[in-house]
Amino acid sequence: MEGSKIRTALEEMNENGDGAFKRKESQFRKFIEPGGRFPPEAGRYHLYISLACPWANRCLAVRNLKGLQDIIGLSVTHPTWQRTRPDDPNDEHTGWVFASPDDPPFTSSTGFGSFPPHGCIPDKVNGAKSVRELYEKAGDTFGKYTVPVLWDKKEGTIVNNESAEIVRMFNSAFNDFAKHPELDLYPEPLRKAIDDANAWIYSTINNGVYRCGFAQKQGAYEEAVKELFASLDRCEKILDSQKLIAGDALTEADLRLFMTLIRFDHVYVVYFKCDRQFIHQYPNLARLTRDVYHTPGMAEAVDLYHIKTHYFTSHPKLNYYAIVPVGPPEWWKTPA
Ligand SMILES: N[C@@H](CCC(=O)N[C@@H](CS)C(=O)NCC(=O)O)C(=O)O
Known part of the structure; x- marks a missing residue:
């Protein structure tokens, strides 16, 4: 049965029952490269x-920082997960759907709240109503309908x-078209340092917050939370002697860390129970957050309404009534 493999990240648990x-892993892994099946071209690719x-x-951040807005199209989903097959009572999957900014507000999938589609960009390429439709169009057999999706309009x-x-493709494959080809977020001499940092930052911080929030047993949660804060302390220490994670120049390692830090005080502290300490209480991590946020092109990629609305309204198991907390001030808007 097709329906049996359909799932969201919330159901991806260890098979040994430790909660x-x-x-x-993601399943579509082709590369945009000169001379390949998917060569770099202006207007050919679309980012969902x-x-x-x-x-x-x-991905959006790198598209902005490199100045690829006119080269790679963009669609933005509504933040609140909806039923993706609302007409089929047997199909209860909920996930990303598209909306126009002038559509009426959505409620949560359980019917609570009122969440307007501010900042949404509908899918004019495929006319899809959901991200699920894109995967089905691409012949997906995996059953998990995640963003980002990089779409080829030519092959469909x-x-x-x-x-x-x-991120790597946007950094290097489109330099003939980019407004800022000189910006290199993965420079040759720093690659090893970046890869090394990415490895532990991914597992304990970027994915670490999810391991805290989606854990289904106390022990699994406590292990994730311990690793998370050990790594935040490690970052804080690194930043005692240098401005950014791989030195003093901005790299993808900073962008990857930033995407977790900017969500942390507003979402992860309360929603994912990462409540030992706020990011604004770490002087160096707070400085990094502010510095990256104020990099030209970045502020336009950060939308706290979408961030808060998504998490607090999309997982009825975690927050049934879809109440969005007021949260702390947006401290990172003040430059360091
Ligand atoms: N490995 C993927 C992960 C993407 C991912 O998990 N995206 C989440 C949103 S934060 C998603 O779309 N989840 C949909 C679902 O779980 O059904 C990547 O980094 O691109």
């Missing part, structure tokens, strides 16, 4: 994102749905 969240999703958000398929790889 730990275990994220599955949610502004809430930290993985999709890093998904090129790649792994943000780490999309």
